[in-house]
Amino acid sequence: MARAFLIVMDSVGAGGAPDAAAFGDEGSNTLGHIAAACAAGRAETGRSGPLKMPNLDALGLGAAVRLASGAAMEGFTARPQGLWGAAQEVSRGKDTPSGHWELAGVPVPWDWTYFPVARPAFPPDLVALVCKLAGTEGILGNCHASGVPIIAEHCEEHLRTGWPICYTSADSVFQIAAHEEAFGLDRLLKLCADLAPYLHAMKVGRVIARPFTGTCGDFRRTPNRHDYAIAPPSPTLLDWVSGAGRATHAVGKIGDIFSMRGIGKLWKGKSDADLFEHLVRLGDEAEDGSLTFANFVEFDSLYGHPRDVPGYARALEWFDAGVPRFLAGLRPGDLAIFTADHGNDPTWTGTDHTRERVPVVGWGAGLREIGLRGYADVGASLAVHLGVAPQGPGRSFL
Secondary structure (H helix, E strand, O other): OOEEEEEEEEEOOOOOOOOOOHOOOOOOOOHHHHHHHHHHHOOOOOOOOOOHHHHHHHHHHHHHHHHOOOOOOOOOOOOOEEEEEEEEEEOOOOOOOHHHHOOOOOOOOOOOOOOOOOOOOOOHHHHHHHHHHOOOOOOOOEEOHHHHHHHHHHHHHHHHOOOOOEEEOOOOEEEEEEEEHHHHHEEEEEHHHHHHHHHHOOOOOOOEEEEEEEEOOOOEEEOOOEEEEOOOOOOOHHHHHHOOOOOOEEOOOHHHHHHOOOOOEEEOOOHHHHHOOOHHHHHHHOOOOOOEEEEEOOHHHHOOOOOOOHHHHHHHHHHHHHHHHHHOOOOOOEEEEEEOOOOOOOOOOOOOOOOOEEEEEEEOOEEEEEEEHHHHHHHHHHHHHHOOOOOOOOOOOO
């Protein structure tokens, strides 16, 4: 029986979104701009020369980027041998839940709540609730910020007062950073879990626990991050497949994004390298008729938000080099789709996601140009491949 694999390379956008200007992102292109920087010799740290992704390019990655944005990437010249195209989002956001839910067949039907770019960013009643739940007299931060700088700014005061560091971004998120030992990891996770229902009722997409360890001059964020995401508004691809009695596997933060709905087994790790080993193993071992849904977050978290172009390029090349190991374990009749949930152009201004189309390339469907599709078509196509009826607005491209 056929199996399906949906692999999200978090933030690996392809530019070209027609509504990018509404988000301040007109002209952004994560893959296109990284490739241009590499070709121009501006991404030489830890690597050298043009961006090299021959395995995904062979499936159609370069062609997908040209379709999405018109950008031709130096060195991406392979004639596609797999399924290839690009997808455009209809949900009114450029965030993780919107992208993943829509890829799984369910566009977001509401407008998210965003916090203003101001100090303070949070309303007094929300601050009071955080203080009550945390047992503190105040909070630190209370602004738009990137995680590492805001921790560096408030680390000493956090350790002295015990007050949590609270911040947001252009996404619909409320993030809380705290020291794992001084504040307590269990205490941080409970604070976020208790706060989440209040913020979800406000249509804030995620409450994110951001633990860190070490000293203020030498701290590091730990793998114990946890996202408390609002539940999808209707059944997704994971629910459709599990409801049909099939096995479902989630790799990485998929469990958080979908509030564990429709997920049979969850596989996590301390790094994308750990997660890739899970993907390779599942390619070999996953049950007949099963769905494996994987997210690789470090493109976004380690390189997109910090605007690290050579780091992002290294990560792309590392991932591409591992693709043959995964494909070698697949069976006749399987389908694997590689795509993304949004962009995060490391050459762009600011530190936030960018509104972009995303590449869609696949192994197992033969040479097939699918053109420009909606995100929801990805979920519908995987459902049809598995012989499960899609329930959302997407239309299969198979």
